[in-house]
Amino acid sequence: MTAPPVSDQLGLRRANLALLLGTLRAHGPHSRAGLARRTGLTKATASSLVAELTGRGLVRLGEVAPGHGRPAQLVELRPGAVCGIGLEANVDYAALAVLDVAGGTIAQRRVAVDLAGAGYDRAVDLLAALAKEGLAATDGWVAGITVAVPGLVDVDHGVVRLAPNLGWREARLAEDLAGRLAGRPVLVDNDANLSALAEHAAGVAAGTPDLLYLTGEVGVGGGVIAGGALLRGATGFTGEVGHLPLDPVGLPCGCGRRGCWETQVGLAALLREVAPPGDPVADPATDLETRLLLVRDRAAAGDARTLAALDRIGTDLGVGASILVNVLNPAAVVLGGYFALLGEWLAPPARAELAARVLAPDCGGCRLLLSDLGFTAAVLGGAHAALDRVFADPTLAPTDDSDPDPDPRSPQ
Amino acid sequence: MTAPPVSDQLGLRRANLALLLGTLRAHGPHSRAGLARRTGLTKATASSLVAELTGRGLVRLGEVAPGHGRPAQLVELRPGAVCGIGLEANVDYAALAVLDVAGGTIAQRRVAVDLAGAGYDRAVDLLAALAKEGLAATDGWVAGITVAVPGLVDVDHGVVRLAPNLGWREARLAEDLAGRLAGRPVLVDNDANLSALAEHAAGVAAGTPDLLYLTGEVGVGGGVIAGGALLRGATGFTGEVGHLPLDPVGLPCGCGRRGCWETQVGLAALLREVAPPGDPVADPATDLETRLLLVRDRAAAGDARTLAALDRIGTDLGVGASILVNVLNPAAVVLGGYFALLGEWLAPPARAELAARVLAPDCGGCRLLLSDLGFTAAVLGGAHAALDRVFADPTLAPTDDSDPDPDPRSPQ
DNA sequence: GGGCTTAGTTGGGGCGTTAAACTAAGTCCG
DNA sequence: CGGACTTAGTTTAACGCCCCAACTAAGCCC
Numbered sequence: 001m002t003a004p005p006v007s008d009q010l011g012l013r014r015a016n017l018a019l020l021l022g023t024l025r026a027h028g029p030h031s032r033a034g035l036a037r038r039t040g041l042t043k044a045t046a047s048s049l050v051a052e053l054t055g056r057g058l059v060r061l062g063e064v065a066p067g068h069g070r071p072a073q074l075v076e077l078r079p080g081a082v083c084g085i086g087l088e089a090n091v092d093y094a095a096l097a098v099l100d101v102a103g104g105t106i107a108q109r110r111v112a113v114d115l116a117g118a119g120y121d122r123a124v125d126l127l128a129a130l131a132k133e134g135l136a137a138t139d140g141w142v143a144g145i146t147v148a149v150p151g152l153v154d155v156d157h158g159v160v161r162l163a164p165n166l167g168w169r170e171a172r173l174a175e176d177l178a179g180r181l182a183g184r185p186v187l188v189d190n191d192a193n194l195s196a197l198a199e200h201a202a203g204v205a206a207g208t209p210d211l212l213y214l215t216g217e218v219g220v221g222g223g224v225i226a227g228g229a230l231l232r233g234a235t236g237f238t239g240e241v242g243h244l245p246l247d248p249v250g251l252p253c254g255c256g257r258r259g260c261w262e263t264q265v266g267l268a269a270l271l272r273e274v275a276p277p278g279d280p281v282a283d284p285a286t287d288l289e290t291r292l293l294l295v296r297d298r299a300a301a302g303d304a305r306t307l308a309a310l311d312r313i314g315t316d317l318g319v320g321a322s323i324l325v326n327v328l329n330p331a332a333v334v335l336g337g338y339f340a341l342l343g344e345w346l347a348p349p350a351r352a353e354l355a356a357r358v359l360a361p362d363c364g365g366c367r368l369l370l371s372d373l374g375f376t377a378a379v380l381g382g383a384h385a386a387l388d389r390v391f392a393d394p395t396l397a398p399t400d401d402s403d404p405d406p407d408p409r410s411p412q
Numbered sequence: 413m414t415a416p417p418v419s420d421q422l423g424l425r426r427a428n429l430a431l432l433l434g435t436l437r438a439h440g441p442h443s444r445a446g447l448a449r450r451t452g453l454t455k456a457t458a459s460s461l462v463a464e465l466t467g468r469g470l471v472r473l474g475e476v477a478p479g480h481g482r483p484a485q486l487v488e489l490r491p492g493a494v495c496g497i498g499l500e501a502n503v504d505y506a507a508l509a510v511l512d513v514a515g516g517t518i519a520q521r522r523v524a525v526d527l528a529g530a531g532y533d534r535a536v537d538l539l540a541a542l543a544k545e546g547l548a549a550t551d552g553w554v555a556g557i558t559v560a561v562p563g564l565v566d567v568d569h570g571v572v573r574l575a576p577n578l579g580w581r582e583a584r585l586a587e588d589l590a591g592r593l594a595g596r597p598v599l600v601d602n603d604a605n606l607s608a609l610a611e612h613a614a615g616v617a618a619g620t621p622d623l624l625y626l627t628g629e630v631g632v633g634g635g636v637i638a639g640g641a642l643l644r645g646a647t648g649f650t651g652e653v654g655h656l657p658l659d660p661v662g663l664p665c666g667c668g669r670r671g672c673w674e675t676q677v678g679l680a681a682l683l684r685e686v687a688p689p690g691d692p693v694a695d696p697a698t699d700l701e702t703r704l705l706l707v708r709d710r711a712a713a714g715d716a717r718t719l720a721a722l723d724r725i726g727t728d729l730g731v732g733a734s735i736l737v738n739v740l741n742p743a744a745v746v747l748g749g750y751f752a753l754l755g756e757w758l759a760p761p762a763r764a765e766l767a768a769r770v771l772a773p774d775c776g777g778c779r780l781l782l783s784d785l786g787f788t789a790a791v792l793g794g795a796h797a798a799l800d801r802v803f804a805d806p807t808l809a810p811t812d813d814s815d816p817d818p819d820p821r822s823p824q
Numbered sequence: 825g826g827g828c829t830t831a832g833t834t835g836g837g838g839c840g841t842t843a844a845a846c847t848a849a850g851t852c853c854g
Numbered sequence: 855c856g857g858a859c860t861t862a863g864t865t866t867a868a869c870g871c872c873c874c875a876a877c878t879a880a881g882c883c884c
Contacts, residue, residue: 009872012418013839043864044863044864045842067851068850068852069850069860070863071861162773226643232741233740233776235741243771323735327736328650329650357657360647360649421870421872460872479830480829484831485831
């Protein structure tokens with residue numbers, strides 16, 4: 001998603017196209033004169049750039065805005081023409097999302113399937129089939145395809161280093177998927193990273209350049225946006241927050257230690273505390289979402305045991321989050337996964353802990369928010385990641401005068 | 413230090429000048445043809461850019477490197493002509509460093525003075541006097557002046573929000589100092605941030621784009637470089653690592669809780685554990701550095717009590733660091749302050765904890781290093797921060813043909 | 825000493841932005 | 855109702871920067 005270097009005039013043009021496109025994304029429709037004012041370019045240049053963006057299908061002329069002088073024709077991101085595709089490979093489901101540059105949803109689907117049991121090759125086949133479904137859903141141009149994977153991913157090489165829950169190891173997923181999709185550019189990234197990206201692009205914290213995404217699943221996942229970009233670290237393994245050592249005498253964790261954060265606030269902890277033995281909520285045979293909704297219903301009904309458990313978990317959530325907020329100073333912490341589903345009860349005690357434990361005045365300006373993207377955050381983030389390629393370099397999108405646009409820089 | 417936006421040809425020129433300058437800083441002297449090859453520019457452009465950089469005093473033609481064909485004239489960063497000034501305001505001393513673009517030290521000095529007791533206005537006077545000393549030490553052009561302050565700093569406005577040890581609050585330091593220095597551009601930043609910058613620019617981890625700097629002082633300070641840039645967070649309060657809650661039943665901390673990291677590994681913990689009551693090491697009347705050297709001598713001599721204390725502190729250092737490494741995935745953790753001074757004994761147990769607790773394979777590629785910048789890291793980082801202005805925009809440096817260079821963008 | 829190789833310069837041309845004048849299309853107000 | 859005013863957007867010429875290609879420069883190899 002990092003912008004290509006600017007060194008020659010084509011690079012300058014590219015940078016200015018990206019500047020306009022980014023302005024439209026961040027601040028909504030503008031007249032050409034308005035774009036010129038905001039970006040510091042001249043009206044002539046803005047007009048020329050808008051003409052090119054129109055030719056590439058990225059923007060269109062929309063409604064007319066009257067003013068004191070001649071009415072302005074607003075330029076806006078064009079829905080439907082240029083899309084990004086997100087895929088998600090998870091333990092018991094696969095998902096697809098197709099978004100256009102305007103942020104509109106072209107297609108979205110989730111398939112229940114035992115990807116972990118299917119084996120790598122059949123999983124790739126299934127992802128390829130989903131991708132083709134996405135490709136068929138749009139007659140526009142597809143900027144790229146991004147796969148969200150729960151595990152450690154080498155983004156630069158598109159390799160899944162280790163995804164324990166899927167049983168994948170050193171899987172050359174980008175390559176294998178591109179091979180089944182006529183060489184289209186395929187990116188691979190961690191699901192929490194992509195979820196953070198989705199919150200940054202479109203969620204409750206849209207536009208916030210510094211945010212921390214925390215998702216409650218079997219473990220606890222973390223994704224960090226810092227300075228408007230994903231924090232990736234030296235080898236792409238940032239956001240390993242599940243094993244914050246919070247209680248030296250706590251419960252044993254899969255990592256071999258005791259009292260890790262995810263033993264306190266992970267899904268297992270929730271189900272254990274919320275349900276007495278024999279309770280249907282604790283029955284692994286029942287669908288997980290059904291059980292979580294049951295928990296929510298009980299909380300809403302005021303069930304004492306449930307409320308006490310959620311209060312305790314919310315408190316521990318806040319303790320762990322405060323550590324991260326002290327280190328990262330985000331403007332927002334966004335809760336996803338089951339944290340969001342039960343956020344109504346988790347957030348108040350978590351906010352109290354944050355307020356008490358964050359050293360910066362006024363909590364460093366940090367707000368605790370609940371994601372409204374639900375369990376689709378990762379796949380939406382994938383689609384956004386694909387679109388970000390075009391926002392960084394609009395010349396990737398082909399021009400409509402059937403010019404195949406011999407772009408000098410090879411894809412992927 | 414973020415690069416100015418590129419939108420017109422002057423911006424393009426600026427970006428290319430910066431590209432060449434950055435190449436010379438990162439990879440040492442090059443011929444003009446070599447610069448062209450490495451950057452992708454043409455030889456003609458590289459020659460033109462080098463001519464301009466020479467005119468601005470940033471580079472010079474150095475030795476001749478023979479090869480197969482015509483010998484190359486190497487272009488190198490020019491010592492002495494363009495400088496950055498770093499200042500440091502600390503509780504019991506103030507410091508000055510003047511560096512040139514080639515990384516050479518033009519001047520460096522430390523003054524023992526009770527800044528906390530002096531009051532803000534006299535402290536600013538003293539800093540201004542030090543800065544003038546630095547200005548007098550060079551006949552070159554000064555890119556800027558950066559002040560390192562132990563506290564919470566609003567970098568954008570040059571305001572010290574809160575520096576408890578100095579007794580400063582909402583101090584408009586950049587403004588006040590610039591007023592005493594003929595309006596020269598003054599930046600203000602947190603000392604740990606600037607120390608991290610110094611390690612990134614010139615220390616044992618030079619060039620590492622992702623590093624974590626940890627300094628042992630009264631508290632524990634942290635500075636994070638991520639993706640080659642300082643991590644600042646939403647309101648500039650990143651790196652508050654001293655109060656990681658590591659031991660719920662530990663010693664009480666000034667923050668009101670128990671078992672914070674700095675109660676385990678801060679200076680007070682070291683002195684307490686290392687010295688029996690009545691020991692000169694624990695005597696607050698003695699100079700701190702003297703006492704620390706005494707501790708080092710005892711450790712070197714194999715004193716059992718000292719070694720046991722250092723082993724315990726090193727272990728706790730590693731426990732806390734592992735949390736940060738799991739979140740940030742840096743390529744290096746650099747220890748500064750007293751951690752570096754006693755690193756010989758602290759590092760081995762700390763490395764063992766890191767290896768055991770970091771989840772990414774091979775510790776995420778992270779190495780634990782000891783700073784060799786000593787207690788000058790912050791002031792050196794300040795000088796580098798000032799120089800970074802020129803590396804980001806070489807047109808800030810005036811041309812030698814006495815052209816006052818009416819730069820469109822105002823300083824500060 | 826001639827050929828080869830690589831460094832660096834020169835001149836012409838293309839491209840993108842700028843500046844300024846101009847046209848376009850409304851509102852405001854007497 | 856119509857002219858002045860205001861703002862949007864286009865046109866044209868000019869300029870700056872980089873690229874390309876040809877050329878000169880200066881050493882090494884045989």
